[in-house]
Amino acid sequence: MPIPLKSSEMPMPSAPSSQAIALQGLNHWYGKGDTRRQVLQGIDLAVAPGEVVLLTGPSGCGKTTLLTLVGALRQVQEGSVQVLGRELAGSNQRQRQQLRRSIGMIFQGHNLLRCLTAEQNVQMGSDLLPALSYRARRDQARDWLRAVGLGDELHKLPHDLSGGQKQRVAIARALAARPRLLLADEPTAALDSRTGREVVELLQRLAQEQGCAVLMVTHDPRILDIADRLLRMEDGRLKTLPSAVQ
Amino acid sequence: MNPGAWLAARWRARRIPLAWLLLTRQPVRLAVALAGISFAGILMFMQLGFRDGLFDASVTIHRLFDADLVLISPRSTSSVSMAGFPRRRLVQVMAAPEVEGITPVHWNLLLWRNPQTRATRSILALGFEPGDPLFIDPTLAPKARLLSQKGRVLFDQQSRPEFGPVADWFKQGRTVESEIAGKRVRVAGLVGLGTSFGADGNLLTSSETFLELLPNTPPGSIEVGLVRLRRGTDAQAVAQRLQAQLPSDVTVLTKEGFIAFEQNYWRTSTSIGFIFSLGAAMGFVVGCVIVYQVLYSDVSDHLPEYATLMAMGYRLTSLLGVVAREGLLLAAFGYLPAYAAGQGLYWLVRSATQLPVAMNTTRALTVLTMILVMCMASAGLAMRRLADADPAEIF
Numbered sequence: 001m002p003i004p005l006k007s008s009e010m011p012m013p014s015a016p017s018s019q020a021i022a023l024q025g026l027n028h029w030y031g032k033g034d035t036r037r038q039v040l041q042g043i044d045l046a047v048a049p050g051e052v053v054l055l056t057g058p059s060g061c062g063k064t065t066l067l068t069l070v071g072a073l074r075q076v077q078e079g080s081v082q083v084l085g086r087e088l089a090g091s092n093q094r095q096r097q098q099l100r101r102s103i104g105m106i107f108q109g110h111n112l113l114r115c116l117t118a119e120q121n122v123q124m125g126s127d128l129l130p131a132l133s134y135r136a137r138r139d140q141a142r143d144w145l146r147a148v149g150l151g152d153e154l155h156k157l158p159h160d161l162s163g164g165q166k167q168r169v170a171i172a173r174a175l176a177a178r179p180r181l182l183l184a185d186e187p188t189a190a191l192d193s194r195t196g197r198e199v200v201e202l203l204q205r206l207a208q209e210q211g212c213a214v215l216m217v218t219h220d221p222r223i224l225d226i227a228d229r230l231l232r233m234e235d236g237r238l239k240t241l242p243s244a245v246q
Numbered sequence: 247m248n249p250g251a252w253l254a255a256r257w258r259a260r261r262i263p264l265a266w267l268l269l270t271r272q273p274v275r276l277a278v279a280l281a282g283i284s285f286a287g288i289l290m291f292m293q294l295g296f297r298d299g300l301f302d303a304s305v306t307i308h309r310l311f312d313a314d315l316v317l318i319s320p321r322s323t324s325s326v327s328m329a330g331f332p333r334r335r336l337v338q339v340m341a342a343p344e345v346e347g348i349t350p351v352h353w354n355l356l357l358w359r360n361p362q363t364r365a366t367r368s369i370l371a372l373g374f375e376p377g378d379p380l381f382i383d384p385t386l387a388p389k390a391r392l393l394s395q396k397g398r399v400l401f402d403q404q405s406r407p408e409f410g411p412v413a414d415w416f417k418q419g420r421t422v423e424s425e426i427a428g429k430r431v432r433v434a435g436l437v438g439l440g441t442s443f444g445a446d447g448n449l450l451t452s453s454e455t456f457l458e459l460l461p462n463t464p465p466g467s468i469e470v471g472l473v474r475l476r477r478g479t480d481a482q483a484v485a486q487r488l489q490a491q492l493p494s495d496v497t498v499l500t501k502e503g504f505i506a507f508e509q510n511y512w513r514t515s516t517s518i519g520f521i522f523s524l525g526a527a528m529g530f531v532v533g534c535v536i537v538y539q540v541l542y543s544d545v546s547d548h549l550p551e552y553a554t555l556m557a558m559g560y561r562l563t564s565l566l567g568v569v570a571r572e573g574l575l576l577a578a579f580g581y582l583p584a585y586a587a588g589q590g591l592y593w594l595v596r597s598a599t600q601l602p603v604a605m606n607t608t609r610a611l612t613v614l615t616m617i618l619v620m621c622m623a624s625a626g627l628a629m630r631r632l633a634d635a636d637p638a639e640i641f
Contacts, residue, residue: 073557073638100637101559107640111554113264115271120262127261128559134260157271177558 018085020181020213021047021070026079028065028236039065041236043079049180052204052214054224057233063217064185066233070215071103071183072096084180101128104174104212106184106203110166112158118145118169119154125176144172148202164195171203175210182207184216193222200226265571268544279540280580283617286533287584288591290526290613291605295592297522299603304512305505306440306602307370307448310381313349314481315339315488316504317471320497324511325370326444328353330467335496339471339488344479349378352456353469358447359425360410367408370445371399371426373456379474380450389435393452398434399426404600405447427459441600443512471496526616533620537576541628545569549635557637566629573625577618584617585610 028040039062047053055063068074069081072088073096081088086099104125112121122141129137145154148168158166167187174182187203188196200216200223207214216227224230230241269276304325317336321329336348352373357366374380376393389400401422403413413436415422422433431451439448457463475481481500489498499507513519545552552565588605595603 068638071557097556097559097561099559100557103559105557107554111550111640113548113551113554115267116262116264120267123262124264124555125558130259133258173558 018049019046019082020049020051020084021045021215022080022082023070024080026066026069026076026081028062028069028077030065039236040069043236043238045231045238047181047213047215049213050208050211052207052226052228053216053231054227054229055215055217055231055233056219056224059219061233062236063233067183067185067215067217070181071105072099101177102180104177104179104182106167106170106174106182106187108186108189110158110163110170110190112166112169112173114158117155117157118150118161118165121158121169122172122176125173128177141172141176144176145169147206148172162195163190164192164199167191167199168202171199171206175206175212178210180212182212182214182216184214184218186218186220187216188218188220188223193220196220197222265568265575268548268568269572269575272544275540275544279537279576280583282536282540283533283576283580283621284583284587286529286536286620287581287613287617288587289529289532290616291584291588291609292591293522293525293529294609294612295588295595295603295605296601297519297526298606298609299595299601300443300518300522301509301512302602303441304443305508306442307372307445308501308505308508310383310439311472311501311504312379312382312474313472313501313504314475314479315473315485316499316501317473317496318499318504318507319469320494322469322497323515324444325353325442325508326355328469330464330469331471331496333466333468333471335492336468336471336473338492339473342484342488344475344484345473346476347379347474349374349380349472349474350453350468351380351470351472352453352460352463354456354460355445356426356459358409358449360408361412361415361422361424362410365408367446369405369409369426369447369449370442371456371459372448372450373453374450376452380472386437386450389437390450392434393450393455395434396452396455396458397429397431398451398455399431400435400437400450401433402439402448402450403436404438404440405449406441406600409447429459431455431459440602530616530620533617534624537573537621538624538627540576541569541572541624542631544572545628545631549631550640552632553635553637553640556635557640562632565632565635569625569629569632570622573621574618577614577621580621581614581617584613588613 023043023045026040026043027038029036029038031037043066057063069076070083072083076089079089083099084102088096113124116124119141122144123137126132126137126140142154145151148171150165150168153161153165158169161169184203188200191199204214204226232239232241317331317339319329319331333350336350339345340348354371355368356371358369359366376390380386380390392398393400401412412422412433416433416436424431437450441447475484485498485500492498555565556562592603592605595601
């Protein structure tokens with residue numbers, strides 16, 4: 001339940017950042033009155049364009065909340081959230097919806113549309129690019145599916161694909177909208193370790209080719225080495241870990 | 247931009263037809279929805295068809311008259327209770343310069359004895375001078391000459407079978423005789439008129455025979471006066487003028503007014519219109535419930551997918567558009583079988599009851615509109631479920 005901002009709590013307008021993500025003094029609460037609980041405490045974070053950042057931490061520490069705030073899926077309560085140069089504090093529904101078009105999202109479950117084929121699912125992503133013709137968007141969808149190694153499964157329904165294939169379709173769908181930021185929430189959770197590794201490597205490679213920043217929440221210790229930077233979250237606070245720790 | 251270029255641009259900008267795919271990739275749900283809509287549509291077609299058919303049937307005879315104006319008694323309420331008025335009123339009308347000709351008509355229900363079973367049944371009898379024009383149909387005149395002999399009648403071969411196998415016997419060349427009001431009559435020929443609400447059968451006879459069958463008719467009294475006007479005359483204006491000139495013991499109607507007078511009786515003085523409209527409304531409600539159920543559970547089942555689309559940056563309005571298009575598609579594909587079944591059932595009713603029930607554009611459009619309203623209202627209600635799709639909850 002978002003808490004309405006008092007005008008005194010409005011963050012000072014800051015200059016547009018050239019970072020993909022720039023968080024300053026981000027606080028967030030759930031609940032109201034006595035049951036009000038702070039889930040994010042004074043988060044500061046900057047992610048450069050093209051950078052791959054992994055976020056780990058115990059469950060319930062606020063990782064997913066952070067992801068929904070950065071993904072413009074939730075109203076910012078306090079602090080500054082700049083995503084792709086746009087300030088999200090005090091934004092309205094329409095502005096958040098517009099910004100979401102530039103953010104690719106990959107979920108724990110693949111969240112594919114069950115009644116669409118792999119190709120059609122990916123085209124739901126490229127359909128967000130209004131300037132292209134239908135044919136161009138469909139061809140792009142096919143190209144993306146080939147890029148994730150599913151060139152032979154274009155016309156299969158999600159039902160007929162394996163877990164790893166579904167997650168690869170989801171990656172293709174997220175990238176088809178040409179995002180400049182990719183958010184992923186435990187994309188390997190439903191996959192075995194080898195498939196998980198393949199999927200994440202693919203994601204990292206394609207994102208880097210597109211110059212797309214990646215913020216990924218994960219519990220999977222085997223994939224931490226793909227990160228440019230590792231972050232750990234505990235009780236709503238962020239800590240930077242040197243990659244060498246792994 | 248010209249329409250062609252606009253269409254081409256729209257075609258270029260089209261997206262994955264999500265509504266179509268949602269419906270067609272769930273064939274069972276689609277079949278249930280279409281069955282429900284078609285059922286509702288058929289119910290509406292039948293009820294409205296019966297209603298209009300019965301109203302139409304009530305004026306089967308009225309339409310046949312060769313008349314521009316019709317004089318009746320103000321005490322007449324419908325074809326089953328026609329009162330008499332002085333015949334000289336009709337003669338007075340002849341004074342008007344626009345009037346070309348008149349036909350006095352006797353009109354009453356008489357008891358006809360079935361020549362086979364000897365059972366009696368009420369039949370509508372019209373009496374006229376055999377030389378006078380009565381119906382627009384020109385084939386009547388030669389047959390009417392047969393009536394100049396006393397005790398002869400022309401029998402409507404479309405009368406219900408309860409009146410006996412008169413038409414069959416006559417066609418076989420047999421002499422068909424029966425009794426009306428205890429007096430012997432002979433069938434001199436057959437005509438094709440059609441049954442109506444008030445009359446299960448019809449017969450024509452001469453005024454002379456008619457008065458013999460109904461000796462209590464006051465002299466110089468008729469029930470209907472037909473007036474033919476010169477070509478190009480404004481019937482409405484003449485009717486108004488004559489009404490003002492004539493005493494108040496007669497009502498002057500145009501032919502359309504005469505038809506409306508009869509239909510109005512059945513519409514307002516009986517519950518027929520209400521009953522059949524209620525039947526159609528029931529179909530509408532049943533259809534609404536089915537379409538709403540189908541669309542609501544469809545939206546519910548796909549809620550996480552809708553939330554995913556919102557997270558991807560699709561606008562809520564474009565997702566509402568998906569549900570609306572589902573409703574439109576259901577309406578279109580549910581209407582077609584309902585229309586076809588309606589045609590078939592109308593044919594069945596026509597052959598079983600001789601009621602003039604047929605598809606017409608007005609009813610086809612009425613039912614289409616009702617199905618559209620039904621589907622779009624249900625879609626509108628199902629859309630409220632979409633408000634529960636919160637993209638923040640899907641991570």
